Amino acid sequence: MTDAANPSQSAVGTSRAAAWDPARYLRFAGERARPFLDLVARVDAEAPRTVVDLGCGEGALTASLAQRWPEATVTGVDSSDTMLAAAAAHAVPGRVAFASGDVRDWEPAGPIDVLVSNAVLHWVPGHDRIMARWAGWLSPGGRLAVQVPGNFRAPTHALLAELCRSPRWSALLAAAAPDPDAVLSPAGYYDVLTGAGLTADVWETTYLHVLTGDDPVLAWVRTTVLRPVLALLGEDDAAELTAAYAAALREAYPQRPDGTTLLPFRRVFAVGSRAS
Numbered sequence: 001m002t003d004a005a006n007p008s009q010s011a012v013g014t015s016r017a018a019a020w021d022p023a024r025y026l027r028f029a030g031e032r033a034r035p036f037l038d039l040v041a042r043v044d045a046e047a048p049r050t051v052v053d054l055g056c057g058e059g060a061l062t063a064s065l066a067q068r069w070p071e072a073t074v075t076g077v078d079s080s081d082t083m084l085a086a087a088a089a090h091a092v093p094g095r096v097a098f099a100s101g102d103v104r105d106w107e108p109a110g111p112i113d114v115l116v117s118n119a120v121l122h123w124v125p126g127h128d129r130i131m132a133r134w135a136g137w138l139s140p141g142g143r144l145a146v147q148v149p150g151n152f153r154a155p156t157h158a159l160l161a162e163l164c165r166s167p168r169w170s171a172l173l174a175a176a177a178p179d180p181d182a183v184l185s186p187a188g189y190y191d192v193l194t195g196a197g198l199t200a201d202v203w204e205t206t207y208l209h210v211l212t213g214d215d216p217v218l219a220w221v222r223t224t225v226l227r228p229v230l231a232l233l234g235e236d237d238a239a240e241l242t243a244a245y246a247a248a249l250r251e252a253y254p255q256r257p258d259g260t261t262l263l264p265f266r267r268v269f270a271v272g273s274r275a276s
């Protein structure tokens, strides 16, 4: 992974044109919450006082951290105005607060006991160096927990990359094609954490999401990998690309006789611990 791994995605990932849509994102709230919960379940901090959620999104999961650790003050940081507007509903005076910031350059006021970043770093090229910086902010006994999608080689992403690089779209979209190197391998995250002086617990899980309705995989990717691509197109072009992508997705993820569609989704988890 390099800084140039996917410049277009990093640029549009937080732009106004590619604004996050909390309502659409929450359509799959259960499926998206599970990796967060599985990640946090492996964070064995007992009574952290300072908890930070970088790239917090619409805030419900951030607020759950205050329930998990009742003595903690929890801060969620995100660069999306739309996500932060939704997150405001989860603020709890003195316990849970949200702030606008870019995870690439946000800095804490002091040491952090637990730093969580769930489903964010795949938008951030060069995040191995950013994680090393985050590790340096941990208090003794502090924990750094990240989760990233590990599905950049799955049909959802490979088919979109193929379309973006096709003769029809390459002039507009080649640079926005999903990059298989946007995330590290599990061993790569192990090296980042141990290289920063932490002990590391790294694992991967493939969830089998059971989706329903017409074109449910398209609905899933609309809020994620497809979002920054469509942001580069006018309405007619967006409709044309979406139709071609939907047809390819239907073939790769066929609807089953009972009306369900199965979406295997690999994710990579990494928890680093600083010695007490």
Ligand SMILES: C[S@@+](CC[C@H](N)C(=O)[O-])C[C@H]1O[C@@H](n2cnc3c(N)ncnc32)[C@H](O)[C@@H]1O
Binding pocket: 013, 014, 020, 032, 036, 054, 055, 056, 057, 058, 061, 077, 078, 079, 080, 083, 101, 102, 103, 104, 117, 118, 119, 120, 123, 124
């Ligand atoms: C897939 S959502 C995940 C939200 C939340 N962590 C969760 O688990 O539901 C990705 C979030 O990362 C935020 N994000 C992406 N790049 C960012 C950056 N450079 N700085 C701050 N937030 C960023 C987006 O605005 C979005 O809210």
